[in-house]
Amino acid sequence: MVKLTIDGMRIRALEGATVLEAAQEMGIVIPTLCHHPGLSPYGACRVCIVEVGKGDRRSLEASCTLPVEHGQVILTNSEKVRKQRKLIVELLIASCPNSKTLQDMAANMGINRIRFRIRDRGCILCGLCVRYCKEQMKSGGIGFTGRGTTRMVATAFEVTPEECRNCGGCEWICPVCERACTAGNLIDGLCGGCQNLAPVETCPVCTGCSESVGPHGYKVY
Numbered sequence: 001m002v003k004l005t006i007d008g009m010r011i012r013a014l015e016g017a018t019v020l021e022a023a024q025e026m027g028i029v030i031p032t033l034c035h036h037p038g039l040s041p042y043g044a045c046r047v048c049i050v051e052v053g054k055g056d057r058r059s060l061e062a063s064c065t066l067p068v069e070h071g072q073v074i075l076t077n078s079e080k081v082r083k084q085r086k087l088i089v090e091l092l093i094a095s096c097p098n099s100k101t102l103q104d105m106a107a108n109m110g111i112n113r114i115r116f117r118i119r120d121r122g123c124i125l126c127g128l129c130v131r132y133c134k135e136q137m138k139s140g141g142i143g144f145t146g147r148g149t150t151r152m153v154a155t156a157f158e159v160t161p162e163e164c165r166n167c168g169g170c171e172w173i174c175p176v177c178e179r180a181c182t183a184g185n186l187i188d189g190l191c192g193g194c195q196n197l198a199p200v201e202t203c204p205v206c207t208g209c210s211e212s213v214g215p216h217g218y219k220v221y
């Protein structure tokens with residue numbers, strides 16, 4: 001067993017577990033997008049970042065790919081983490097403004113405007129569809145092509161490959177096309193239908209607490 005501290009709690013985690021898994025085991029909610037428990041970790045979206053301290057060193061790391069280590073001190077919701085997470089979600093929304101998952105996440109984090117130019121690419125390159133196709137369906141019909149700004153998910157030669165079983169799993173697992181935001185108008189990059197005005201989700205950890213924002217970053221009503 002590995003001994004570490006998460007949000008002030010001293011815990012023991014299984015050797016080989018990730019910080020995300022150890023935190024979830026303790027009931028601590030860390031937002032994720034590219035993580036799925038049935039697929040290999042990929043560490044693409046970075047919304048699961050946590051602050052990691054070991055000795056004198058402090059850094060921000062993606063918790064879904066970070067293995068637990070003896071003596072780690074993890075903060076899942078420090079000011080630094082919240083600030084960086086907001087920036088990441090803003091960047092993701094700038095490339096996928098119609099994703100309800102992302103818009104809900106922005107509302108939960110108290111983001112009230114997107115500071116980046118909106119360029120709807122319809123994909124956040126989280127790789128869930130690619131991993132699902134390869135690891136669960138054993139198909140590998142889709143993959144990444146291109147580099148940098150031209151990187152995208154595609155089939156070879158843009159034709160439906162023989163390996164594709166039309167299972168629809170790639171769409172089902174996609175955090176962007178799974179639920180499209182239908183409100184239409186974007187205001188400062190945010191969905192005009194729910195622009196941080198209505199509660200989306202209450203904090204599962206501190207429901208009933210009187211603070212307006214719980215320690216886990218969720219709005220509490």
Ligand code: FES
Pocket residue numbers: 031032033034035042043044045046047048049062063064065
């Ligand atoms: S959930 Fe960890 S990087 Fe995406």
